Amino acid sequence: MTEQTFSLTLLPDNAQRLSNLCGRLNEHIQQIESDLALNIRQRGNIFQMSGSETAITNGCRILESLYVATEDGKLLTPNMVHLALQEFKGFR
Numbered sequence: 001m002t003e004q005t006f007s008l009t010l011l012p013d014n015a016q017r018l019s020n021l022c023g024r025l026n027e028h029i030q031q032i033e034s035d036l037a038l039n040i041r042q043r044g045n046i047f048q049m050s051g052s053e054t055a056i057t058n059g060c061r062i063l064e065s066l067y068v069a070t071e072d073g074k075l076l077t078p079n080m081v082h083l084a085l086q087e088f089k090g091f092r
Contacts, residue, residue, distance in 0.1 A: 013045040
């Protein structure tokens with residue numbers, strides 16, 4: 001299995017929503033990386049991912065889904081990220 005790289009841009013570029021998505025000290029990103037065996041690097045609203053093609057596809061879907069969830073200003077928690085990952089696994 002070869003490692004792929006992909007760049008995902010989340011729009012609109014909103015610093016508060018991106019901070020909410022990433023979590024305190026990037027804990028949400030680390031949780032996603034660990035669960036999906038994915039490497040994620042972020043600069044602003046651009047997320048560079050590397051891993052298997054499946055991991056990247058799943059990572060994009062999770063990040064997009066969680067970013068939509070930040071739209072109403074509700075604070076994401078590690079438990080919410082965990083639940084989103086578990087729900088997502090059920091639909092694969």
